[in-house]
Amino acid sequence: MPYTVFKDNREFIKALEANDDLVTIQQEVDWDLEMGAIVRRVCEKKSASPYFKKIKDYPGFEAFGAPLATYKRLAIAMGMKPDASVPEISNEYVKRTTGDPVKSILMDKKKAPCKENIWTGKEADLFKLPGPMVHDGDGGRYLATWHFVVSKDLDTEFVNWGMYRQMVFDEKTMVGPVLPFSDMGKMFYGKYVPKNKPMPFATVIGCDPLSGVAACAPSPIPEDEFTGMLMGAPVELVKCETNDLYVPAHAEIIIEGEVLPDIKIDEAPFGEYTGYRTSPREPRTVYRVNAITFRNNPIVTVSNMGVPTDEGQLLRSFSLGLEMRKLLESQGIPITGVFMLPESTHHLVVVGVRPAYSGIASQIANLVFGSKLSPWFTMVVVVDNETDIYNKDEVIHALCTKCHPIRGIRKYEQAPGTPLYPFADPEERKWSRGSQVLFDCTFPLDWPKASIPIKVSFNNVYPKEIQDMVLKNWKSYGFKD
């Protein structure tokens, strides 16, 4: 069943405007830091998305900032009411993505909006696109900040859509990190590089919002089919001009080319998802460009990684947490929910559980840290079913009162990590070594019942009739809230 969703960013921009969540900026803005600074401030203030109509040096191009940096925008993208709560959005996401995958369909090239303009050869020049200098001090202009890269396995039909940042190096070259445990990293470094074969790629900029959500999601379902599940309808794809990859037909800009197996060049620094510039400038994966196709008056999407909350933090937290929820439920663990705080820059996950047996928190941590997604989970906080996992105050209270500072904390060393951890030392970053920790915020089951502390809250220590009376008379006591 199709949901009320948007086939492209243009429809989504109109929906944000209709929901008073868009600021259309008519005055010219500079791609060199000004645009980035605006988007950064938007993320930090949780302001409406900026829609830039005039970009200095680039007449005819537009830009759209912070497209999905709030739950409100995510709810709108999902076709839900704008004030849907996080649990409501989460449950809807799980419902839609638990059924059968929805196969994408092909669109005739002549009808595909992303083919309205085609540059090949010398004309396919990255500096003809308004790649922003996002933060002062970045290693270059990052054309790809809210986008995804399409790549295909060398031996199978497996296709990956993933967000791998790309810095413009020169007219024909982009460069960026491809971590070896990522889907694209496994294909490229595991198969193409040993055979010294270039890997075809297509970078999709300005896709519909749910394709972006899917590209962030760590689901085993192919991302185009996952997008179809979120939309309730097939995604329309079109074949690239210079390789056999398929891309969303309604996207704004497609950059086609090859990932080179025999050379690396320096990339970074860059303001990263953790809110710091952490990973070193070092030789990284090289993309050479063969063609650029784009819609008339293309709209470049601009995300700005930094301190919370940007769309990378929000959506990765959202989808990582929910994929972990699916995994834990599939194992029969009596969880009450999983929530990853966006403010944790998807490092801390809160798992609510009915403490049915001893050691349940360790079992949860072992599953989380033993999963494919392990490097993105550095801290697991397990709380009991009395704690609202979505309520930061309650989670902090549980962490500080139920987690024993020695017995409640278990460390996991020698884990896979990333070079992006700000807390890691330079050697750990160099070798992508991680460490993880469990905070067990459940009271041990072997304590005598009479020894278990009783939570002192309005809901817990007053008889129901007293609670009802106080609630009924609240306003008449003189309270205004």
Added chain:
Amino acid sequence: MAKKEYDTFILIELSQVPEDKEMEIIVRDLTPEDRRYKYRSFYATAMISKSESKYPDRLWVRLGRGQLQEKPWSVKILKEVNKFSY
């Protein structure tokens, strides 16, 4: 003619950077004729000096996390080096 300006990222101790010797570095063009090409990177054979006036063009120095150093150096770009076969 106004000096051209470039910048480069230095990933070793600044005191260890060799001066007045031909070496290969990556620089970014900060003053291209067509502003759309600002920050274009390229490999270059170049000579550098910590003196701002020794070589014809200005070279701004950034450290590994992007920290801009207060005083510029100078650079003489001898040639651009193409690292790609196509």
